[in-house]
Amino acid sequence: MKTDLVVRVCMGTGGIAAGGAEVMDAFKKHLRSKGVTARIEKNCTMHKVGCRGLCARDVLVDIVVNDSKTTYQFIKPAMVERIIDEHVINGKPVEEWTVPEDYHLFHNKQVKVVLSDCGSVDPEDIESYLNVKGYDALKQVVTTMSPAETIGVIRQSGLRGRGGAGFPTGTKWEICSKETSEHKYIICNADEGDPGAFMDRSVIEGNPHAVIEGMIIGAYSIGADAGYVYIRAEYPLAVERLKNALKEARKHKFLGKGILGTNFNFDIKIKLGAGAFVCGEETALIASIEGQRGMPRAKPPFPVYKGLWGKPTVINNVETLANVPYIIRKGAEWYSSFGTEKSKGTKVFALTGKIRNSGLIEVPMGIPLREIIYDIGGGIENDKAFKAVQTGGPSGGCIPSHLLDIKVDFESLASVGSIVGSGGMVVLDEGDCMVNIAKFFLQFTQSESCGKCVPCRIGTKRLLEILERITSGKGREGDIELLEDLARDIKATSLCGLGQTAPNPILSTIRYFRDEYEAHITKKKCPAGVCRDLLSYVILAEICKGCGACKKVCPAGAISGEKKQPHTIDADICVRCGACFEACKFRAIGKG
Amino acid sequence: MIDLSINGLPVSVPEGTTILDAARFADIPIPTLCHHPKLTPYGGCRLCIVDVKGINRPVTSCTTPVAAGMEVTTTSPTIEKLRKTILELILSDHPNDCMVCEKAGDCTLQELAYFYGIRENRLDGERRVYAKKDDNPFIERNMEKCILCGKCVRICDEVQGVGAIDIAYRGFNAKVCPPFEKNLDCEFCGQCVSVCPTGALTGKAWGQRGRQKDIKEIETICPYCGCGCSITLHVRRNEVIRVSSREDTLNEGWLCPKGRFGYSFINNAARLKTPLIREEGQLKEATWDEALDFIADRLGKVKAKYGADSIAGLSSARCTNEENYLFQKFMRAAVGTNNVDHCARL
């Protein structure tokens, strides 16, 4: 029997957390014990791959037999033996475990550039990347193109920074390339810090060489001799794969002295961040690399003129850099064929929250938000009603349901008070309180403020305090106006992007959900039933069967009642934990 | 030179000048709390924001270099409103105990609160509460009054080259402190104290010794090493209660621990207060007449018996030029010897 067999096990952080390593071991063990490995020898390959998007269904496994691919979901080690027996040996896929139709829907509306090789290449093996034309772009650039030509291609492609601000990458490179300096630097910003965002991590875990290749091309274009990847220490797997990839790239002369036989010298160091959100801000990031406290400084001068160690420095986001090799290889026109007039190409998003298919997606710029939520995302979990999407993380804003048909690109999102940002997309449903959501993001930005400038350090604290009093039933007349006023002043006066955008979640939730704020303040009610201090639980006597389940779980002893008689809750003792609400099988407990 | 306009006024300044310096050059006031002319621009307090035509948000004038044709507006209702909000925020996290604060009358924050008329504060909220635990003898660190302007941190690093303090923690809890919040252990030059705009850093020895009203300030020269630093003695009731130094001096306002904190010997109880003459082995109090007559008499006798060169005099590097001149003139002209020296070699 002549069989080609490829087994790919998803082993990004999500995959590993779901047991990917054990699944991989099980495949190794059973393929060997059943003699498959010995029989087909070289034609049997097994490798780990990075995230292919649908993290909610990990562990995902591809079995490719003679070029025919079947994908399984929710695989556990115990299931491996049957897959080998029935599918690999007998040629019949285990239908009940394969991915259903919606898995393909998830992928169908996506356009993958950055992620095109994620999930198929082995991130720990450079050969795997080389097999899909990896480093061809670099070869093309250093041997046939001038730096100016390279920058020209990037400019034409319309690539804009994927870190959030959307500054044209080609322009940034061009400015830096024109600076004269003994040293120049290129920094890859992998200090991904937005809550719920994992785009950069997934790209590095899934295809680290694309990022490295993009960086080397960037360095060549601007004339940099050294590069840094500033990456969070909380991303151990990404760091490990990156380190390994750098080592392999050096071996292949893609890095170091005399790259690919030219006189171009460049190498990359990894600098671990200590978990400060503000270090994603470029000047704070530079300070951190220099060994200072990660605090932003005023711009100008911009890093392209005076950056790391006072030298011209380009800072690009992971996703931006990972786009570069594909743009070079396939051409600026190909890339700019995706997207809108001003926002070209694709964008990776981390789709999370109350969405059925949470995971990593890449879509063309300009795709309607509705398609992301309902086609790719598969709609809201538990069939609840969609309420809003928070984009851009703590710097962004929310988009309510009546704007669901908005196009997702830099300009459109900005026009409704949100941003594309680095690509976080948190889906909220009817059970989410928008005041509480704003409070959540403010808690985050407030505790992540570096403390350097007054409006961010104290202003966000005051915003948070006002939100706290609103959600605890102590809101005052005029608080909404005070929030808006202070928020605007903070935006106008803060030193860096963190403070300038920190009030956005408040302003945008007030803009679209002002009535929820008003209900909290004037009626002392949380319409979504989230804010605990504003809740009251009552037992509806006509429904209550007197089963006593609620009484049993009440931690405060607030519920009393005889067996088979309607029970009551003493509101003075009740701590509003909601345990009774969860415990009641008869929906006899009212919340509001 | 770069030509720009500030509030419609044409101003011409060298390239690289910041908007703030250009404005000050043109005598246009801009409030600041974190700026110091000798330190790297910081841009932390945000009070010095100004509008620049063509830029859609206010910029901090302390960090923004001038550009040709720039049109700057330093004051407008919007700008003043933003400045007031910033001050309200700072004051909302400040003890506001000016009535007992060492710094009252000499406090930039107090001054600004006064000019912006801030009394009630719509932004009241939680305040930082810190236990004092610093047991160094020189510097009182009242961190609840710290506004995190960062001047102390920068001066310690950039001027003194020590780096004894930095900002730790994040957000509202950000705080200037020595490593691991240990006690301050440094050169105690007090440069940080000299630049602190509020009462967060003061001299321990100054506490409750007098504030602005009845203090006389006298400019003089430090009595210690040969640097010749200008110092200002703060005098109240014939007592030096504090030493400081102005910025426009040879020493640029910087002092060392001796110069800044080593003045209490002046009013030390052990100071000699009356002439003493040795009688039967003991030094006994005498009047000036007794003492001087006695010296004149004894020196006269020694000179008569052994000659002028049997008398010698040591003058002092601690005395003034005039006194040294008079001393050697006395030795040479009145006593008649060249046996006069001082401790230049020691």
Add this chain to the structure above:
Amino acid sequence: MTNSIPEIENNDVIFVIGSNTTETHPIIGLRMKKAVRKGAKIIVADPRKINLVRFSTVWMQHRPGTDVALLNGMMHVVLQEQLVDKGFVKEWTEGFDTFRKSLADYSPEKVEKITGVPKKDIVSAALLYGKAKRPAIYYTMGITQHAHGTQNVFAIANLALMTGNLGRESTGVNPLRGQNNVQGATDMGCIPNQYPGYQRVDLPSIRAKFETAWDAKLSDKPGLTATEMMNAAMEDKVKALYIMGENPVMSDPDTHHTVKALKNLDFLVVQDIFMTETAQLADVVLPSACFAEKDGTFTNTERRVQRVKKALNPPGKAREDSAIILELSRRMGYDMKYNLIEEVLREIGGLWPAVAGITYGRIEKWGLQWPCPTLDHPGTPYLFKGGFPRGKASFTPVSYEPSKELPDKEYPFILTTGRQLFQYHTGSMTRKVKELNIVAPEAYVEINPADAERLKIADGDTVRVTSRRGSIDLKALVSERPSEGLVFIPFHYREAAANILTNPQLDPVCKIPELKVCAVKIETGHGGQ
């Protein structure tokens, strides 16, 4: 200083030898740090790892007393690398050829053996200094307090001359004066061989000028230096001593000798602000005013005459030194009449033109640097612009001579003395400041960890340090600052006065004692107190 303090920040190379600048001249230290921030490189030559080493490019840890060898070694390299400023040497100096030959013996290899400084450091220091555009040399007592202190200073002068590094802005040779008005006291003629303004007492024409001005007959015989006075007192040649504001018991070498000498006097007058160790021996003690209680001028290390202003009344019956001197002089039959203290400065200006242009009015805010001969003269920030006063400067060949007292079997350590940041000189002021004594409460002997381990001394142990002249007990401070075989003691503390140990050996020319090198032994087990 030939330059002024503000010029320091524009030095491109700063060569600090025998000066613990950041502790003894902290504000000058700040200017040096500022220069570093502006790109200057610092060369430090010091047997101890002083604070400035942190900011330095080259640190030469030479053995105490080997400065001449080290400097000659650097000059040897300057010569070899052809970094001599030939134009300058030809136009402004004399004696270069003889001098050049004198360097032949000081190859870096040989100098490494004498000084302990690696050859490569000597070479790189020489290249740094030799190639610099605006270098300046800074030194203090680490250079001068040696029996061959004059030789050390000549060697420094030679280095600056051969490279033409004198007489320009931010370029020169800068001895840093250790006490606030030591420059002024010298300027004012409180030296045995010169009248105010460095005018020699043994030149008849000059003496005549002063005799006329002062209306008195003056001695033509140069007098005794401070250390010679003590010896003369021992020998009954000096019978009476008048001390104004000095504390020789603490500051002079070999304290036992000093006390004996003072006790041997027929009559001792001490005029001071505190009952100092010296005042305790006096026949008459006169209470004087401190700096804050009088008007006048101080002259700082860069020749800047600055205004001292009265802020307070002196305590009790204490009086200004000037008032005391004037009154005493009157009683001794020589009446000096001044209505205002400023009249004294005017009189000085009449006798020494370099300060004729300085008035209290002109220095109300900022001092003026002499020479300042006329009322419209702006003062002189740096000296020797366009030439030397005597025409040409001469090279003085100097050869290395070992210090007078070197370690041996019995006294195996070299002791060097100096100051620390929180105390000042003999401590008569700073020891009275409570806060300073909390951070710097007691004397200590700095000793290298290797030596400490060998002698089984732990940090904080009380040890006895003994020289041929005496012993003191004090705490050991185990520290990397001194090299092996070297110990350091600050001389501020009367309880463990470093000068009980030091060697009163004098430099033959300027009579400075060899305080920076003597031999001591260190013993444990005496238990202190």
